[in-house]
Amino acid sequence: MFRRAPAGPTVRAMSSRARARELEPQSVISSEMAAIESDYRRAGVEETQPRLDYPPYRGSLLRHPTRDPCDVDPEAIERWAPCFGARDVDPLEADLTVGHAGEPVGERVVVTGRVVDGDGRPVRGQLVEIWQANAAGRYVHRRDQHPAPLDPHFTGAGRCLTDGDGWYRFQTIKPGPYPWRNHCNAWRPAHIHFSVFGAAFTQRLVTQMYFPGDPLFAFDPIYQSITDRRARDRLVATYDHGLTSHEWALGYRWDIVLTGGQPTYVEAGELV
């Protein structure tokens, strides 16, 4: 009597190959990305933010506004940001490697940097939130169907408040690259999602931090939706041996600049 083989990796890989036949090849996406970057260089006008209209990122096709935004002067409420304090965030939330029964699998890292405004002034006491995949590239999310293992010792969400000089600091594990279905054989470079509040509502930022030297950068339409290479580089952390600790964790430095809206600067607690 034979038992039916469980739907193991081979079966799953086969069905994944069948699904992949419906998707466009990387070469199509890559040539679209190359054409856009080449046009951008020829135009010679610097862009510092991602393009909302970036067709190689297929999920954006019906989700990007087609009209230019309206220029507006911020009103009082927009010149301020929500206040967060010790009540909101437990210091332990900055360490993604604790809070479970054991140590998560993966390369332990410290990610730290300063949040500043366009003049280099620190953004103090503001909320930084992160979320990420585990070391195998799997998110703790019901919609993530990537057949990589979940880690019972890793959730992958953290928070902290910036200190008086704008510093944030997280301890976590390095996330793995992650496959998605934008096209056939699409893989996201390893990244940590960041959500940051500034000194004003107008400075609100959600972005992704990447690790230096990732071989997937050139293939990824989300990263490449920023058409300017220097601007893309601003999302890549720097390996910092001074932040690396003996027999413990590798250190990465990543600073964040928030601009826009000419916020009103006052001392904490003072109202204008």
Add this chain to the structure above:
Amino acid sequence: MTLTATPGQTVGPFFHYGLAYDGDCVLVPPGSPGSVLLRGQVLDGAGVAVRDALVEIWQTRPDGSVPRDVGSLRRDGWSFTGFGRACTGQDGRYVFSTLVPGAGKPGRPAFFAVTVFARGLSNRLFTRAYLPHDDAALAGDPLLSALPPRRRATLLASRDERGFVFDIHLQGANETVFLRYPGQ
């Protein structure tokens, strides 16, 4: 300005466990005195509900002042922080329980400041959901008065029996007016 802003990136599909939290969309307890609902639907260019969007609001108190209370992440039930966050559901709908914002200045229209994030949206979008009831103030608003009627209408919440309704069209004929602030 000497430094260049860090670029944004999409919030992606898996933000829920990183950004959602208990009470995120409940600025005041539903049914408490003065509470209203602000609700709506996020739609794409084909009119299809966006089920993986995140909407944030930031608003004045009913007297028009700017809230300075902490506690949006762990609400105490009585402080009004002015900040809320709501993930859209399978039907693209979001809802907040909150207070009616007041005008920041006399004679100016009141609005909710709104930020929208979604999978497929490469950067956050800013907009305003204006309260519909003060015609004189709305007519004098520099942003609204510069817009043709159809575009202007996308910034006006509508009133219903429980509060306000504000749909967000990311694209299409009724595309919402999105905002750019100086320095962006």
